[in-house]
Amino acid sequence: MTIGIIQFPGTNCERESRLALERAGLEGRFFRWNQDPALLRDLDGYLLAGGFSYEDRSRSGIIAALDPLMEVIRQESDRGKPVLGICNGAQILVEAGLVPGGGAPGDPPLVALTTNRRVARGRVVGTGFYNAWVTLRAETDETAFTGAIPRGTCLNVPAAHAEGRFVMSPQVYRELDEGGMIAFRYTDEAGQVQEEFPVNPNGSEGNIAAITNRRGNVMAIMPHPERTPLGDGIFHSLREYLEKGSGKGGGSETPPAVTGPSRDELPRFEPCQGAHELVVRLIITDNAAVSVETALAHRGVAAGITRRVHWELSLDPGLPQSRVQEVLEAIRASGELYNSNKEELVPPPAEKGAVSLLVRERDDIHGRRVLEALQNWFGLQEIRSLRRGILWTIDDEQWLEQILASHILLNPVSQVGLLYDQG
Structure with missing residues (x-):
């Protein structure tokens, strides 16, 4: 089973991504942005690695999100193939609208990943880039990336980002929460949600660290599980998903809550x-x-x-x-x-x-x-x-x-x- 590791100009986490896939018994194959996108269809799944695609120009992830190969990945994800975006890869998936999904190509994103805001005791104590180990709690075991992780399990993984704060409308948050599309939240070491820094390292709405589409085969996660064996459960879940050829059912997707301005x-x-x-x-x-x-x-x-x-x-x-x-x-x-x-x-x-x-x-x-x-x-x-x-x-x-x-x-x-x- 072969996972295409997508490399855009500025991607820099491809090696550790491949090693994480190999630890789970999967083959990671580098796929550059300037290769023929049609070749993506021969792969079993896709991983958009971390880094700084196009130096985060205009907005993190947006230039890569508009690349023609993302349309092929969108089509293949609709067929059930898994797509994992880590850090900058998560930003690309959000800007491309693959998470949480629910719209046609070209529809405006439903969520955004924006500048970190570290809040403690009701005060903003820091903004921008933050690099530390964080605790993630699995909120569901019904996705391609959490099937081998019992719900409530905590993972200790590193985070390293400047724009990792999930923001969205109350309607979209409710859809994500009720639809089981919040895959991981930031918690303390005991698995308890605390909204303030340092438990919530970036001010993310609802302590969200990762979200999926409704089907559960596309996930955007801001921390870096590929950088430690402690995050390998995500990659073992991916392998099991491919072996079983199943995930959550389809069902209606989250309705668009934001319209693009004319x-x-x-x-x-x-x-x-x-x-x-x-x-x-x-x-x-x-x-x-x-x-x-x-x-x-x-x-x-x-x-x-x-x-x-x-x-x-x-x-x-x-x-x-x-x-x-x-x-x-x-x-x-x-x-x-x-x-x-x-x-x-x-x-x-x-x-x-x-x-x-x-x-x-x-x-x-x-x-x-x-x-x-x-x-x-x-x-x-x-x-x-x-x-x-x-x-x-x-x-x-x-x-x-x-x-x-x-x-x-x-x-x-x-x-x-x-x-x-x-x-």
Whole structure:
């Protein structure tokens, strides 16, 4: 029985993935993104390994999720073949809509994996990358990846990610919970759920560490069971699933709870009264914009893409103008908003015939972190608010609807898109 280990540019956990498969008596075969996708049909299952596919450009997993080989994997999963995504592989499955499933190709994702938020005693004590051993409790024994693990069993495995926080609407969470699609939750060593850090290492909704589709043959898991024999139960379960040729029954899939925005549904960006905007552009080549442009070209969208960072900040309204200028200059000099060695401040986009989309995180952790740094480290207490976003400019307005439909620029579960007026 042969499992294809999918390698995208930036995948870096393929070796330990193959070793884990071998420990379970399975063959792991490396399959590069630029091989003929039709050859995937000869394999018995698929493993999307961890790493940083396409350097997490635009959004973790989204560029790989739009690769044509993912459509073949989607079709084969519909036939019952198992698909396991670990860490970055989980992000790819989420962005491709294979978990929790329930929609047609091109439908918006139902869940998102977004920036870690470590909460202790009701306070955010950390964000971003976190690397530690965590405890996972098996919530079901009726999937391709938990069949050999009694329900309630705890596994101790490493986690290493920056964007592993599962978020979703209350409706989707209820569907996952009631449908037995939450495969693993983070718990303490005694198997008890505690919502706060360090038991929940990333702030994931409901302490979710892994979810499946309703059939149970596709799983997205953020920690790394392949890095330790303590996680081998997942791979032994995979082997048993293939040997038996069975899993959970089909049944209706989770209904879409989020619709992708069309242009007419996008709100327009309206800066707060008295707010200051700072737009930052890379002086060097912007690889994120290049990757998005290339991925769109493969889908027949011949648009030029420009990416800028957008900051909106508000100051104490009672400040005299002389102090306003001093604070703004101190913010620029701090290096917190941009690195002058490779970035520069530029005017807002005003290209004729172009259209710009401002994409913001619904939970703007990055903006809050920088605001706290400016206030506490640089003493700029006059700053009242700070919001960060990415300003994507499409050089030809005619492509906007197709780009929105691809979801390459925003995941509506965790992000919001705003039309940004030109000029």
